[in-house]
Amino acid sequence: MNQEDFQSGGDRFPPTRRSVIEAVRSIDVEERERALEALCAAYWKPVYKYVRWRWNRPADDAQDLTQGFFAELLERELLERFDLKKSRLRTYLRVCVDSFVSNEDKAGRRQKRGGKVLHVALDFAAAEEELGATVMDPALIPSPESLEEFFEKEWVRSLFALAVEDLRELCVARERERTFHLFEVYDLEGNEKISYQQLSKEYGISVTDVTNALAWARREFRRIALERLRELCGNEDEFQREARAAFGWDAK
Amino acid sequence: MKFLSDQALERLRDGAERPDLAGTRYHLLERLARGGMGVVYAAEDGKLQRRVALKVLDVPGTDGDLANRLIREARVLAALEHPGIVPVHDVGTLADGRVFYTMKFVEGNRLDKYIESVASFPDRLRIFLRICDAVAFAHARGVLHRDLKPANIMVGPFGEVLVMDWGLAKILRGGVSSGAREADPEATVFEKPNQTNIAGDATEVSVVTGHGTVMGTPGYMSPEQARGDVEHLDARSDIYALGALLRFLLTGQAEIASVPGGRRLDKSLAAICAKSTAAAPAERYPSVQEMALDVSRYLDGLAVGAHRESALEKAGRFYRRYRFFILLIAAYLVMRVAILLFMHR
Numbered sequence: 001m002n003q004e005d006f007q008s009g010g011d012r013f014p015p016t017r018r019s020v021i022e023a024v025r026s027i028d029v030e031e032r033e034r035a036l037e038a039l040c041a042a043y044w045k046p047v048y049k050y051v052r053w054r055w056n057r058p059a060d061d062a063q064d065l066t067q068g069f070f071a072e073l074l075e076r077e078l079l080e081r082f083d084l085k086k087s088r089l090r091t092y093l094r095v096c097v098d099s100f101v102s103n104e105d106k107a108g109r110r111q112k113r114g115g116k117v118l119h120v121a122l123d124f125a126a127a128e129e130e131l132g133a134t135v136m137d138p139a140l141i142p143s144p145e146s147l148e149e150f151f152e153k154e155w156v157r158s159l160f161a162l163a164v165e166d167l168r169e170l171c172v173a174r175e176r177e178r179t180f181h182l183f184e185v186y187d188l189e190g191n192e193k194i195s196y197q198q199l200s201k202e203y204g205i206s207v208t209d210v211t212n213a214l215a216w217a218r219r220e221f222r223r224i225a226l227e228r229l230r231e232l233c234g235n236e237d238e239f240q241r242e243a244r245a246a247f248g249w250d251a252k
Numbered sequence: 253m254k255f256l257s258d259q260a261l262e263r264l265r266d267g268a269e270r271p272d273l274a275g276t277r278y279h280l281l282e283r284l285a286r287g288g289m290g291v292v293y294a295a296e297d298g299k300l301q302r303r304v305a306l307k308v309l310d311v312p313g314t315d316g317d318l319a320n321r322l323i324r325e326a327r328v329l330a331a332l333e334h335p336g337i338v339p340v341h342d343v344g345t346l347a348d349g350r351v352f353y354t355m356k357f358v359e360g361n362r363l364d365k366y367i368e369s370v371a372s373f374p375d376r377l378r379i380f381l382r383i384c385d386a387v388a389f390a391h392a393r394g395v396l397h398r399d400l401k402p403a404n405i406m407v408g409p410f411g412e413v414l415v416m417d418w419g420l421a422k423i424l425r426g427g428v429s430s431g432a433r434e435a436d437p438e439a440t441v442f443e444k445p446n447q448t449n450i451a452g453d454a455t456e457v458s459v460v461t462g463h464g465t466v467m468g469t470p471g472y473m474s475p476e477q478a479r480g481d482v483e484h485l486d487a488r489s490d491i492y493a494l495g496a497l498l499r500f501l502l503t504g505q506a507e508i509a510s511v512p513g514g515r516r517l518d519k520s521l522a523a524i525c526a527k528s529t530a531a532a533p534a535e536r537y538p539s540v541q542e543m544a545l546d547v548s549r550y551l552d553g554l555a556v557g558a559h560r561e562s563a564l565e566k567a568g569r570f571y572r573r574y575r576f577f578i579l580l581i582a583a584y585l586v587m588r589v590a591i592l593l594f595m596h597r
Contacts, residue, residue, distance in 0.1 A: 126255070129255070156261060157256050160256055160261060160264055161255070161256050164254060164256065187260070187263050187264060188254065188260050188263070188264075190257075190259050190260060190263050214267075215272065215274070218267035218268060218270065219272045219274075219347070219348050221264065221267070222348060223312075223348065223349070225268070226311070236316050236317075237317070240311055240316055240317070240318060243310065243311045244310065244311075247265050247269065247310065248262075248265050249269070249286075249290075249310045
């Protein structure tokens with residue numbers, strides 16, 4: 001049996017997108033912008049919430065700092081200095097945020113930035129609502145471990161939310177809205193009183209159809225989330241480690 | 253964009269963990285265990301209508317280190333057909349891109365649980381000898397296990413002993429199939445001790461397993477393996493683990509108890525354990541067979557090679573071995589003396 005025998009069908013596991021780390025170093029301006037957008041889409045919420053929590057900044061301040069951080073990321077070409085051998089991208093970005101906020105404080109600067117460089121809509125009001133819904137112990141003294149844990153958790157939340165959104169779009173494109181509704185009700189809202197039988201009655205389909213729809217949605221969610229994750233990692237090794245962290249495979 | 257609560261994150265994780273068996277002959281039954289590389293499930297083989305164990309990676313893709321390790325593990329198992337090694341049935345990639353293999357579903361207990369119901373030393377030693385059989389077979393086929401420990405040994409309902417989890421196995425040059433070696437991009441070539449290298453060209457390709465990380469289990473890992481000294485690993489590294497396993501079987505601890513009051517071992521058994529787990533590989537048994545031979549000799553009441561007995565110990569062993577005859581003769585002599593004394597009254 002050759003290695004080829006293990007390759008799954010092309011329609012099953014699509015080719016991965018290019019890593020943002022590589023793309024951001026590209027000489028193609030458009031590719032660089034796309035990479036920064038992908039990075040910003042996945043990280044702006046964790047960065048915003050982190051600035052609010054770790055640096056205890058009011059919402060307005062945190063918004064400026066978040067936008068400023070991503071602008072600086074591009075202007076100062078911080079990603080080009082990222083060395084995969086030294087740390088994972090997630091940790092590097094968090095350290096960059098700390099350094100950025102600290103420097104901004106020292107310089108006494110606070111200016112609205114980022115409008116020209118960021119093409120991702122930053123819904124700060126939604127992020128603020130989420131922060132309010134996040135369970136955090138106010139007495140918790142931020143230790144390096146808890147900071148890393150908080151940032152990781154918010155990063156996973158952001159990654160999964162993007163994957164769910166992609167899944168919704170995929171369902172719409174394939175006219176499988178009902179599948180997404182089932183996934184939303186059963187997996188996202190998690191009403192434990194709802195059974196497959198109840199869903200089958202409610203949607204007028206068989207239990208087998210509910211089972212298959214949910215299995216498909218979970219499979220696609222997993223594929224999309226991993227694909228997005230792969231894009232955010234510099235190499236296979238980092239991808240494997242980040243996938244284990246995101247899906248909690250180390251903890252189980 | 254929808255906010256995902258912590259509970260939703262957990263449910264998404266749980267849903268994503270389940271393997272997609274669409275298009276395969278298997279139906280998922282239950283989750284059995286999680287290992288370093290992925291999860292083991294009980295599954296039903298729809299065609300043969302039998303229960304199998306399905307080991308699947310967490311992450312999709314066939315070209316990563318873990319995928320290579322799983323494929324290699326399956327190929328190593330396929331090449332090691334032995335009653336003491338769990339047989340593999342199938343290997344491939346699932347619809348979700350994850351590499352999997354299926355193997356015999358072993359009903360029974362892990363060794364550490366099983367021995368709680370086995371009180372006698374001889375019974376425990378006989379289990380140990382069956383483990384040695386399987387490991388010696390693997391060594392003869394050029395494979396090192398490198399993670400021998402109670403959790404990786406299963407004892408079936410009929411007392412069958414199976415060595416499991418060959419995920420860290422390393423292939424010696426000239427060992428098993430070329431396919432298993434090819435599937436291991438980091439294939440490390442080991443020198444077998446006191447043996448001629450089968451392949452002739454003794455070029456050693458040595459890398460630290462897992463990009464510099466040390467793999468194995470503390471307490472059962474030989475010092476050279478713990479140091480990541482991969483190029484110097486050979487069968488004696490497994491012998492170290494077997495020594496720790498033997499000590500665990502006899503005392504409940506893999507390492508020498510640091511607190512007094514633990515179960516005291518017979519000097520010969522203690523010497524076998526000590527020789528197997530010597531810090532220097534050169535001081536250990538050169539092969540599993542020799543170690544097993546010493547254990548067998550102990551079971552037969554003979555002197556073991558690992559321990560030089562004093563005259564008193566020799567006498568004690570002689571007495572234990574021939575206790576029945578010695579007591580019979582002693583009883584006969586006592587009776588004769590008693591009869592003589594009675595007649596001379």
